Amino acid sequence: MNQNYIIPNQWSIIEEGFEAERVRSSESLFSLGNGAMGQRANFEENYTGETFQGSYIAGIYYPDKTRVGWWKNGYPEYFAKVLNAPNWIGIHVEINNEILDLATCKSIENYRRELNMKEGWYKRSFEAVMIDETRVKVESIRFLSLQIDELGAIRYSVTPLNREAKITFIPYIDAGIENEDTNWEEKFWEPIEILDDELCTSVTARTLKTRFEACTYMHNELAIDSIPINIDKTIHSKVDYIAHSYTHLVAVNSTFTLFKYGGYVTSLNHDRTTLREAAEKVVSIALEAGFDKLLAQQREAWDAIWQMADITIEGDVKAQQGIRFNIFQLNQTYLGKDDRLNIGPKGFTGEKYGGSTYWDTEAYCIPFYMATKxxxxxxxxxxxxxxxxxxxxxxxxxxxxxxxxxxxxxxxxxxxxxxxxxxxxxxxxxxxxxxxxxxxxxxxxxxxxxxxxxxxxxxxxxxxxxxxxxxxxxxxxxxxxxxxxxxxxxxxxxxxxxxxxxxxxxxxxxxxxxxxxxxxxxxxxxxxxxxxxxxxxxxxxxxxxxxxxxxxxxxxxxxxxxxxxxxxxxxxxxxxxxxxxxxxxxxxxxxxxxxxxxxxxxxxxxxxxxxxxxxxxxxxxxxxxxxxxxxxxxHESSLSPCVHSIQAAILGRMEQAYTFYLRTSRLDLDDYNKEVHEGLHITSMAGTWMSIVEGFGGMRIKEDKMSFEPRIPMQWEAYSFKVNFRGVIVKLTVKHGKVKLLLEGNMPINVILNGEEITLHPNKELEC
The missing domain is CATH 1.50.10.10 (Glycosyltransferase)
Structure with missing residues (x-):
């Protein structure tokens, strides 16, 4: 039986109610990325239950020594592993000296998390009753900036609800992390330097063998009821870890908030001698803007992506949610800014498979990126x-x-x-x-x-x-x-x-x-x-x-x-x-x-x-x-349902095509293959896009022109998508018995619709 706890919604992935057995799956489903780095949706605060902590930096890897039972000539000497990077999101939280931990709290109520795909942020909220009966409301929101791709931001708030409480925030950087996926249980990072001042706290670490260097940094700010405050900090550090401790007595219904800015600057993009300086520059830009402005910029950046990449479906919320989830994750994984990077099968959501490039990129992903960018x-x-x-x-x-x-x-x-x-x-x-x-x-x-x-x-x-x-x-x-x-x-x-x-x-x-x-x-x-x-x-x-x-x-x-x-x-x-x-x-x-x-x-x-x-x-x-x-x-490969959906549509078998489409679009949301806890199937998500554009929309290139043979599942009232074709944008809208085409450009073009060549004129909708 497939999982069904994700609430249908057109623009968000939503989970309500805390269930420990769902944590690892949700860590995958609510993952964040910005093309340069990403992270599973791990809790900021301590969690001693079953979890898979994962943060990743695009292009940084480790050559894990191959482990096979019988060596054969020609075997690769190593398996390049996607590296679990130093953790910058962590915030130890104490309520009256008791550690906040959803695995040990007396009770958890009103638990909710949301991944807002339209605006590109992840939010979590809940009420926890501690062992001493103190009830607190916790709310966190975080995002990885598309505009400044070395920057992430967190707003973490705690509100005592039934009594005043002494609340301690201990934001930290931890470079003593390990990969879940490793052949020999080796450590992949070695710490180089810890630096701390008022502007920026950082841990610089180097990967073994490949010698990549990453400066993981953070800057913390505090507020009570949205009013900035200064609190003396206590510093805790060891060879690969540094934390700041802030304690405040918080009145009932007052909100204590920590703003944490963090991320990575690496030797992929900077001279090794200037990593700390580059981190300081990112922090300065973040502080000049502030959390709210950065979040507004995030909304604008995602709006620009959706203007081109969105596919709308009317009359089928689960189908709509599915395609937007796939488009969202593809854009979180790869934005085309750096030709040294590629699209890994798990993106920034897990470590399985290793490597960053499979044949999936050429077979499935390139059509999506050609048409939407x-x-x-x-x-x-x-x-x-x-x-x-x-x-x-x-x-x-x-x-x-x-x-x-x-x-x-x-x-x-x-x-x-x-x-x-x-x-x-x-x-x-x-x-x-x-x-x-x-x-x-x-x-x-x-x-x-x-x-x-x-x-x-x-x-x-x-x-x-x-x-x-x-x-x-x-x-x-x-x-x-x-x-x-x-x-x-x-x-x-x-x-x-x-x-x-x-x-x-x-x-x-x-x-x-x-x-x-x-x-x-x-x-x-x-x-x-x-x-x-x-x-x-x-x-x-x-x-x-x-x-x-x-x-x-x-x-x-x-x-x-x-x-x-x-x-x-x-x-x-x-x-x-x-x-x-x-x-x-x-x-x-x-x-x-x-x-x-x-x-x-x-x-x-x-x-x-x-x-x-x-x-x-x-x-x-x-x-x-x-x-x-x-x-x-x-169909036990994530790459299978999309191809079959397209071909069923060609054959006019729309019910079968729709079934395959729903499976490919909700492969991870509904966990068809019982493995979403390991990470998402990023590259197959491009196949979901193809199922609609090439399958239902029937888009092809024929006679050097764009061609459409639209079909629509009976479950849908309408659907629409845009494609960027040779400098012009064509929008196709399909309803039962009706097709509309709209050209965005300066010159008319000829397209083929159901075998007949027609002319589209700029900004004039053609209805057939």
Whole structure:
């Protein structure tokens, strides 16, 4: 049974009533981020119950030594871990010398927390009865500034309700933290320096091995009933910790408030010798503005994001809440300001998976960022891969490939593979195809060909070389085959001729050859430079062509379908509908051996190919494959429901499309996979956006124009979204029996609506 404690609301995530067993899940769901740093929704005050404390800084990682039972040549030496960063949000609170702790209070009433997605803040309030019967009301609100991305702010207030109380606030910085996800239980940070003065208190620490430095800072201010006050502080410190203690006798119904400003400045963005100075500058800016103005700026910044990114749904609050939660978390994770960064699968909400980049970025996230932000953001994501091309070539060399063949990592922080499961590291090579597909997708959407000669073609050549070498000729099949792989369906390992892998390998080679010729003709200087760097010859290209033209694809004449892999039909053909519910999810109930021998599919595999290459196949062929494979799919990957929702919509199966949409949009809110306590599924959230825009809205690029084939679930009264397309913004509004299009721009453009080309004029709504 799915969790259902999140209260439906169009703009907020709301929890009412304190339940200890929900704390870790809510810490994930109410997480905050601003693209540069983030944190789980841990309590500011002490909590001795079960909790997962987590704060994270974008781009800072630790190479945790790989731990495997049996070492194999080619294994990465380390698994790059997202680092749990020093904790700056902590505030010990004492009421009449008793520690405020929701795990030990006599009672907790009127507990409520809210994540306001429209304005970008997190608020928590409750009444606690202490052991001595003192009743207090506590309210905290905090946010991570989008405008000043090294700054966070907290307003923490305590109000005695039945008697005066001696209240002590002890705000602190703690650099003695550990990762929950660690192979060897090593400490990842070493303290360097603690400094304290009236403007800024800081702890500077350095990561072991990677030698990143982070100055974690705080500044505290106090008020009684909104009137600033000064209280002498007591300082507590040790090698990796510093705290200030403030005590005040507070009258009944008076409110004692602590304003805490804090965050990180790091050696990623500053000279190591100036970190403290940079922290002081941020504090000065914060104090000049004050909490209320900073919060107002936060509202304005989020309003600007929502003006472009919002999707409205009328008549279905849970669906509306779901899509906004997904859009909100994507923007908290990545804003496109820094091309050294990428979108991690857990973002700033947890540590599982490690690394900051998976194929999810290219396969799922780039369409969202292309359409809701300036195309430069998507270009930055592609530049990230170009910057790592040399490492991708090194990764391939470690596995025995030569001549500049490139294998992009399954998991990475710096371009080097850091995933240590053999069935993923060595075999889930289809990730390479997603890189080339993202280049194609970017070109198709933006029309910006300049990326190809500047950066993209070198990446495409490295990938084509990999596929050429990875394929081997089978005298039995008289075709080129690709052996020993794991396709998108990770519930099959070490299979031969995964159809999706073979298909995207063939396409990558053909795509590279097509653009080698275009660059040769249209950009001769770039062509000369690229040929000089890659040493590509005509003879090598001919070898590529031979492989691509003679690629083997497993096929069933009986069923008229491409087979997911050789031998798929050898498995027992028992569909998910015949699988007892008590055995779900199978990844938590079954042995891995049993899963591998089963026909069950974790996520779209063959259907992933039909999604990417939709124009290559007829709708009848899609329907045949959807009807065959979806009944075997358990959707135990967060990336699965969105693809199926889009394809169900194409087939006109709106009830099924809606069901899949609701699952992908509320995957974490309703905890479908029973793992939200580990963190959110950030990258799959872009798939939720695609479910509406590409699925229900039917948005495609056809004939170099934007095309729509809108559909609407019966559960909705209307929906609308905007897309930024080549410098203009198009808004689509869909109601039952009615479609509206509005162009924001200076020049008319032609679009295709339900197969018919029409002209949109600036700021004139067209109704069809």
């Amino acid at each position: 300036d195309e430069k953001v998507a270009r930055s994501l592609l530049k990230y891969r170009y910057n790592h091309l040399e490492k991708a070539i090194e990764n391939a060399e470690k596995l025995g490939f030569t001549n500049g063949a490139a294998l992009y990592p399954m998991v990475t922080m710096n371009g080097e593979e850091c995933h240590n499961e053999w069935e993923i590291t060595f075999e889930e090579i289809h990730r390479n195809g997603a890189i080339s597909f993202a280049i194609f997708n970017y070109l198709r959407y933006t029309g910006d060909y300049s990326y190809i000669p500047e950066m993209g073609l070198e990446v495409m050549i490295g990938i084509a070389r990999f596929w050429h070498q990875r394929a081997s000729f089978s005298t039995f099949q008289n075709k080129y085959v690709i052996l020993g792989v794991t396709g998108p369906n990770e519930y099959e390992n070490n299979v031969n001729n995964n159809w999706y892998t073979n298909y995207i390998a063939q396409w990558c080679i053909q795509f590279a050859i097509e653009h080698i010729e275009k660059v040769k003709t249209g950009f001769p200087e770039d062509y000369s430079r690229i040929m000089g760097v890659t040493k590509l010859t005509e003879n090598e290209i001919q070898q590529w062509i031979k492989v691509a033209e003679n690629m083997y694809f497993p096929y069933s004449e009986k069923h008229g379908i491409f087979l997911q892999q050789d031998g798929f039909l050898d498995k027992p053909q028992i569909t998910v509908s015949d699988l007892p519910k008590e055995q779900r999810p199978i990844n938590q109930k079954w042995s891995w051996d049993r899963i591998l021998r089963s026909p069950y599919i974790k996520q779209a595999d063959v259907l992933q190919g039909f999604y990417f290459f939709e124009d290559h196949f007829s709708k009848d062929l899609l329907e045949r494959h959807f009807d065959f494979y979806e009944p075997f799919t358990v």
